[in-house]
Structure formats: C-alpha cells, structure tokens
Amino acid sequence: MTGKHNSHHFEQDLRIEEMLLESGLENSDSLHESLQELHALTTAEAPEPGPELAALLSPQVPSLGSRRWKKRHRTAVISATVIGAMGLGAGAVAAANEDFRETVGHTVGVLFQPSGTIPQESPATESSAPSPTDLPTNRTQDNSATVPAPAGPSAPAGGEATVSPPTGTGPRHPLQPVEPPKIGEAPIVDGKTLPVLPSPAKPSVPGLPTETPGKTGE
Amino acid sequence: MAALLTDEDLSAALAGDPSGFSAVYRALSPAVLGYFRARGADDPEALTQDVFVDVLPKLCGVSGGEKGLRTFIFSVAHARLVDYRRREARTPILGEYDPLDDGRRSASAEEHLIDSLGGGITELLQLLNDEQREVLVLRIVADLSIEQVAGIMDKSTGAVKQLQRRALVALRELVTEKDYTAS
16 A cells, blocks of 8 residues: 555656646746645545435445336326226227217317307208108109199198298398299199199298398398 | 545446445545645535535446546536635625734735745645636646646646646745745
8 A cells, every 4th residue: 555655646746747847847846845735635535425425325225216206207197097098988988889979979060160150050950850841841842843743732732841941041031032933933834833832832931031031130 | 545446446437337436436535625625615525525426426428437537527526616616706705804814904915825824835826816726736636637627627738738837937936935934
C-alpha cells in the first residue's frame, strides 16, 4: 500500500511539474508546494455514504420500480379491464340476439343522424308504418292503372284508401287538393270512373292539407 | 490515499452492475470531496453524496474506461457546483456588521484575507477568478488532463491552457506575497 501511495505521489509531482513547465514557471518551489497542498485536499478515505447512497451501493437491494409502477397505474389497469370486459359482453349479446342488433343500429342511427333530416324521416316512417293500410291502396292504384275495366268495382275501395295524400307528399303544400288529377289518370283510361274517384277523395284529402297551410300561414 | 479501481470493478460498474458501484465510490469519492472542499462549498459531503446518487444509476451509458468515468463524474460535480453557486447567489447572507472585518480600511485586501484566514491554499484560491480556480482544481485535485478539463468546462484546449497559465502566475504572486508578509 505504501508503494502505491508513493507512486501516486510521484505521479502527482510529475503532473505538477508538467503544469509548471507548460506555463514557464518551473523554478517556483513555493508554488509547487502550494499545488501539493491543493492536491492534499483529497481525503484518504471515502466519506460515509448517506442512507440513499448506501441503498444504491448495497448490491442486494430489490428494485421497487415495478411495484411502484403497478401502484401508480392500478386505477388505469382496472378501468381498462372493466371496459374490455364490458365490450366483450356487449359483443356476445349482439352476436346472440338479432333484435338487440336492430335496436342498437336504430338508436345509433338516430343518435348520429343530422338534426335536419329527422323531421323528413318521420313521414317516411309514417308511410312505412301504415304499410298494411297502404298496401291495398297501392294495389288499387296499380290495378286501376293496369286493369281499367275491372277497376270499376274496386275503385270505391281505392277512394276510401285515400291514396293521394301519401303519394302526393302534399301535407306541406296547400295546393294538394289539386292533386286529384293524379287520380284523374284513371279517367284517361275510362271516362266513367272519373266522377267516382274525386268524390271519396274529397272528404279525406282536404282534412290533412288544410291544417298545414294554416300552420304555415301563421 | 483513495482505493484503486480494478478492471473487474470498473467493467462491472460500467455494465450497470451494482456490485461495482461501491468500488467506484471508494475510488473516486475522495477526489470529488476534495474538489468541493477546494471550491469552498459549505457542505462538501452532501454535494458529494448528491453527485454519486445521480451518477451511479447512469454508469451503464458511460464509455472510455476509467478516464471516461472520471470525466463523467466530474462533469456532474461541476454542474452541481454551478447549481450550488446560483442557489447561493439567490439566497441573501445576513450578518452583523463588524468593523474589524471591514476590508475597506485595510491597505491590501489580499493581505487582510491572508492574515485573517491563515493563508491556506483554499483561501489563496478564492483570490483567483472563478474559471482560473476551476482549471487548477480540476487539473490537480480531480487529476484530469487539459482535454478532459476543456470538455467539462466547454472550452477549447488552448483556452484552458491559457487559463491555467494565468492562474499559476497569479497564484505564484500570491504565494510570494504571503511569504514576504510572513517573514
């Protein structure tokens, strides 16, 4: 140890001499002594490590990093697990039940549809909802259009069905009473059916359009 | 004298193995403590601890062997000292006024400081400017080369050589003056 100690001092003396030579001050003994005194400020022993440093220096300290990470992100992990489980459950229900898919698709469509298109959709649904009543009317129209001669007896049924309001899409227009000319298509085929069709259409048609013009007029 | 660092300990420490940390601390902490003492820090032991707490977990990224390790540790020590000086400058020092400590009436501030503090090397170093002092301490206490000091201080080697020369000339004048006043 003393040999190493002496060699270290010798190396340090050489370094100091080299520094003095570089600066052209090699003849200053007092300066050399002062620099040796400066080097003596390095202690012989390492200072006693504090608790934090001692924990770093001891090799068998288990790392707490993973535990700290788990503790910090516990809520995030739990919430992610819950959301994943809910998603899986919803997917299973959707796969098992067709009605569920339809209702979900409908509600999603309603939710994400722009607000301006919703009122237009309601008449469409109305036309689709009363489909059992409309179907015979459409049939009557078709019948009247294609088969004019036997339409005679079926014409009153077509008149009762009041086909014109849905086909005319007239609830918005006050001129809807003019639409009966559509029904007047039948007279093109046969002139006798003309007076029959307008008469049953009148009681039903004016009722609907008169309300809407009144509203729009206000 | 500080413990020597073996190649096995050095390679273990640079590989991030905690078994080498203790050897690194035993070998280099005396020089770091001497660096803070020479720079006149109030609590050099605490600063030394801070440096090693900061440095040891990052040793796996150090290259260049013992020379690179020494440069890295004293780079951190230098940065810590700069932070310490800034913090110290922001904190006002309050004290009573003592006429005997008032250097404005003395003929020579250097004489007054040398006489009142005993004229040790640390007190002489306080009379140099900060960069000159840093170069001398890093070269002698930290045992670093001109190139290593230039890297730590972010200067060219020519600038460091010039600073070293001026520091030695100024220190020689102070030492000569001290010897003259003592005799």
